Amino acid sequence: MWATEHSAVADVEPQAVWAALRDLHSGVKLSERSDTFELHGPFAVGTELSVTPQGQDTFRSTIVELTEPQVYADRTTFNGLTLLFRHTLTPEGPGRTRVTHRLEIDGAEADQVGPEMGPQISTDFPDTLDELFDAARRQATTGAA
Incomplete structure (x- = not known):
């Protein structure tokens, strides 16, 4: 297995970060640079989504973990590899949230x-x-992403 992660702290409550994360993975672009997501069912474990990174081909992924407002993870499988993308939200005191974005690549190669x-x-x-x-x-x- 190979893994990497990046963490940062935001000056915003976990619920607002979660709402933005849910919006993104439900198809709302957060900016012109955002990847495009298309949800094929409810925002729930087991639901597939199409992901189109900027300038790349679309691939399918499946939501494999969802604990509001703490963890979102989806898994993509191709060419004998499994890519797991996980966002973990951790409160860092009043009005602050740490988000860790982790990628795990697993499989024979x-x-x-x-x-x-x-x-x-x-x-x-x-x-x-x-x-x-x-x-x-x-x-x-504003109440809207």
Whole structure:
């Protein structure tokens, strides 16, 4: 297995961060740079979604973990590899939330493929969290992401 993660703290409550995360994975673009998500059913464990990263082909993923407002995870399987994307939200005191965005690559070739593929996939994690936090702040002040 190969893994990487990026954490950052936002000056916003976990519920607002969760609402922005739910919106994104339900198809609401948080910015013009956001990946595109299309949910194929309810926002719930077991539901598939189509994910189209900027400038790339669409792939299917399945929601595998969902504990509001703490954890969201989806899994993608292709070419004998499993990619698990997990967002973990942790309160960091009044009005603050730590979000950890983790990528795990597993499978027979993960130790060989992960060191090259993983950084290519996760290079935008800091920007992705910034977009999520901006949307959460909008959510907290206006009630809409």
